[in-house]
Amino acid sequence: MTAVEVAYRYGRSPAEADLRGIGAFREVYGVRNLVFDESARTVRVEYDATRLNEPTITRLLRQAGLDIAEKLVLA
Numbered sequence: 781m782t783a784v785e786v787a788y789r790y791g792r793s794p795a796e797a798d799l800r801g802i803g804a805f806r807e808v809y810g811v812r813n814l815v816f817d818e819s820a821r822t823v824r825v826e827y828d829a830t831r832l833n834e835p836t837i838t839r840l841l842r843q844a845g846l847d848i849a850e851k852l853v854l855a
Contacts, residue, residue, distance in 0.1 A: 782829040783812060786837055787854055789822050791847035798845030805844045808832070822852065 794802060806814055810831030815824045823846065825837050834851075842848055 783826055784829040784834075785824060785826045785854060786834050787822055787824045787852040788838070788841065788846075789820075789849045789852055791821070791849045793818070793821075794846060801844030802841075802846065805840055808840060811837075 802814070805811065810828040811825065812828060813824075813826040816822070817824075823841070825841070827837055838848060838851070
């Protein structure tokens with residue numbers, strides 16, 4: 781397993797329906813952790829890079845209803 785972390789800034793706050801989709805996102809095999817920072821409007825996702833890749837994570841978050849504005853560079 782290769783753990784990788786990616787972070788995104790999102791636009792609008794998730795609505796109730798979005799939160800249900802995000803809950804389902806947590807069940808995706810290979811997603812290890814999902815952390816929201818509502819004050820900074822960011823989400824950090826830790827995933828197994830042997831199972832998933834960054835474009836797939838972005839697509840899955842958008843499908844869940846999250847308004848992804850930009851990918852952040854992690855130092």
